Amino acid sequence: MPVPTDLYRPSLALLTDFYELTMAAAAWKSGIAGEEAVFTLSFRKNPFEGGFTLAAGLESVIDHVSRHRFDASDLAYLAEQRDGHGKPLFEPGFLEYLGRLELAVDVDAVPEGTAVFPWEPVLRVRGPVIPCMLLETPLLTLVNFQTLIATKAARVCLAAGGAPVLEFGARRAQGFDGALSASRAAYLGGCAGTSNVLAGKLFGIPVKGTHAHAWVMLFDDEREAFRAYAGAMPGNCVLLVDTYDSLAGVERAIETGRWLREHGGELAGIRLDSGDLAWLSQEARRRLDAAGFERTAIMASNELDEHIIVSLRDQGACIAAWGVGTRLVTGADDGALGGVYKLGAVRRGGGPWQHRVKLSEQSSKTSVPGVLQVRRFRHDGVYLADCIYDELTGLPAAPTIVDPTDHTRRREIPAGTPGEDLLAPIFRGGRLVYAPPALEEARRHAARELAALHAGVKRFVYPHQFPAGLERNLFDLRTRLVLEARGLPAA
Numbered sequence: 001m002p003v004p005t006d007l008y009r010p011s012l013a014l015l016t017d018f019y020e021l022t023m024a025a026a027a028w029k030s031g032i033a034g035e036e037a038v039f040t041l042s043f044r045k046n047p048f049e050g051g052f053t054l055a056a057g058l059e060s061v062i063d064h065v066s067r068h069r070f071d072a073s074d075l076a077y078l079a080e081q082r083d084g085h086g087k088p089l090f091e092p093g094f095l096e097y098l099g100r101l102e103l104a105v106d107v108d109a110v111p112e113g114t115a116v117f118p119w120e121p122v123l124r125v126r127g128p129v130i131p132c133m134l135l136e137t138p139l140l141t142l143v144n145f146q147t148l149i150a151t152k153a154a155r156v157c158l159a160a161g162g163a164p165v166l167e168f169g170a171r172r173a174q175g176f177d178g179a180l181s182a183s184r185a186a187y188l189g190g191c192a193g194t195s196n197v198l199a200g201k202l203f204g205i206p207v208k209g210t211h212a213h214a215w216v217m218l219f220d221d222e223r224e225a226f227r228a229y230a231g232a233m234p235g236n237c238v239l240l241v242d243t244y245d246s247l248a249g250v251e252r253a254i255e256t257g258r259w260l261r262e263h264g265g266e267l268a269g270i271r272l273d274s275g276d277l278a279w280l281s282q283e284a285r286r287r288l289d290a291a292g293f294e295r296t297a298i299m300a301s302n303e304l305d306e307h308i309i310v311s312l313r314d315q316g317a318c319i320a321a322w323g324v325g326t327r328l329v330t331g332a333d334d335g336a337l338g339g340v341y342k343l344g345a346v347r348r349g350g351g352p353w354q355h356r357v358k359l360s361e362q363s364s365k366t367s368v369p370g371v372l373q374v375r376r377f378r379h380d381g382v383y384l385a386d387c388i389y390d391e392l393t394g395l396p397a398a399p400t401i402v403d404p405t406d407h408t409r410r411r412e413i414p415a416g417t418p419g420e421d422l423l424a425p426i427f428r429g430g431r432l433v434y435a436p437p438a439l440e441e442a443r444r445h446a447a448r449e450l451a452a453l454h455a456g457v458k459r460f461v462y463p464h465q466f467p468a469g470l471e472r473n474l475f476d477l478r479t480r481l482v483l484e485a486r487g488l489p490a491a
């Protein structure tokens with residue numbers, strides 16, 4: 001399948017926060033550029049008050065890291081930056097360094113579509129401090145948004161219970177890039193297709209759609225409009241029936257369906273876009289069935305989300321396909337996934353790694369030190385628990401998992417419980433060592449992941465909290481570092 005190779009040329013190296021560059025300049029100047037660091041990208045809360053999150057954005061991360069370079073125009077722009085005294089902010093030597101910079105980093109990440117939970121490392125970057133810092137902003141930009149939308153899509157598709165969900169969001173998306181990456185993430189999360197034609201071309205997503213109210217309004221009456229559309233699209237005819245009156249529109253759609261049959265076509269569906277979708281869909285179904293159009297599908301749209309879809313199904317709505325736009329591609333009601341990128345350890349001159357922890361008044365914001373990995377344990381195809389551990393100390397044969405927000409909540413994992421590490425090697429020394437799966441495969445992976453989660457984790461109201469926490473030695477190390485940093489005696 002085609003990849004979006006030409007969308008963002010040249011490199012987007014400047015798409016980083018200014019402070020990453022001022023820190024890079026200071027690191028270069030102060031001689032710590034040769035030191036190594038390891039950073040972890042994780043989030044602290046599942047979006048949408050939900051019980052799970054689906055990781056997305058890795059393919060864009062790979063693309064960004066692979067083509068990262070500061071070109072002459074980037075360097076010229078940086079050379080223009082002045083400090084408060086009107087002097088150049090960046091020294092020529094630093095800019096030359098940036099011009100030669102290659103991101104010789106190791107990146108490990110969970111594959112796209114993997115179910116992930118708060119605190120877990122979703123992605124890890126290890127290498128010289130400057131490249132690690134420069135990547136903070138773009139990696140968060142890419143992973144936070146796409147993960148949010150993939151998770152929203154998974155929720156909407158779970159609500160639809162297997163009926164197809166089409167993503168109709170481009171017109172309400174956050175800009176062109178928001179539209180494209182939302183379409184991709186929505187497909188990854190389970191949507192059956194998109195109305196966004198460029199996303200279809202770039203990512204190989206099936207493109208689908210009906211017609212707008214404007215089509216009907218272009219004609220003097222609805223009958224004429226339906227007939228013209230059906231004549232032009234006999235094999236792809238879904239008629240929007242609510243421009244003037246939904247049920248009268250259904251009657252005209254039935255007439256058009258009869259006409260289509262006489263001309264070798266078939267009315268594929270109707271779309272309802274306003275009013276009481278439960279009642280209208282039942283009444284439309286009754287009329288279509290009575291007229292011999294049992295196979296004509298009823299599609300609904302109109303500011304839908306997972307909660308409205310659940311409610312409509314509970315009310316017995318006869319809706320076979322869902323068109324979901326605004327609330328899907330904007331991740332309503334969560335403006336963003338709150339992913340963060342935190343330093344876990346540093347190493348000087350090839351010596352031993354030294355753990356680092358960031359304190360916060362809010363214990364949920366205290367970072368997790370180490371070179372983090374996560375082991376997922378399972379039983380009979382169902383996920384049991386996730387154990388976040390430090391590769392520097394390793395994982396005991398029978399680990400104890402401690403909930404970082406309540407250390408009295410613990411889970412013992414018996415030795416021999418099957419499980420696997422989630423972070424896979426993506427780059428080694430800046431060289432790509434991972435073959436990203438095709439989007440279709442990532443989508444199948446997401447579906448398998450959702451199937452392996454207990455139903456309680458997927459419910460929308462007060463979901464069960466999946467046991468994901470810190471391996472006990474890591475939890476103890478973190479506690480010790482926090483006490484040390486606060487100048488308190490060890491517990």
Ligand SMILES: Nc1ncnc2c1ncn2[C@@H]1O[C@H](COP(=O)(O)OP(=O)(O)OP(=O)(O)O)[C@@H](O)[C@H]1O
Nearest residue numbers: 273274275276277278279301302303304308311312
């Ligand atoms: N039976 C229902 N149960 C729950 N929510 C519904 C039901 N029918 C429609 N909705 C949802 O209620 C919200 C408001 O619908 P409303 O009927 O006000 O739209 P409308 O005013 O008819 O449409 P429009 O403003 O697009 O012309 C929408 O999000 C819609 O999806």
Ligand SMILES: O=P(O)(O)OC[C@H]1O[C@H](OP(=O)(O)OP(=O)(O)O)[C@H](O)[C@@H]1O
Nearest residue numbers: 168273301302303304323324325326327
């Ligand atoms: O409601 P969403 O989930 O975003 O789905 C997409 C919406 O976009 C279209 O209409 P548009 O909103 O442009 O106009 P309308 O409200 O007048 O139908 C379509 O008819 C849907 O209602």
Ligand SMILES: O=C(O)c1cccnc1
Nearest residue numbers: 168195208209210211323
């Ligand atoms: O094809 C459709 O029905 C469609 C496309 C975009 C937005 N709303 C509806």
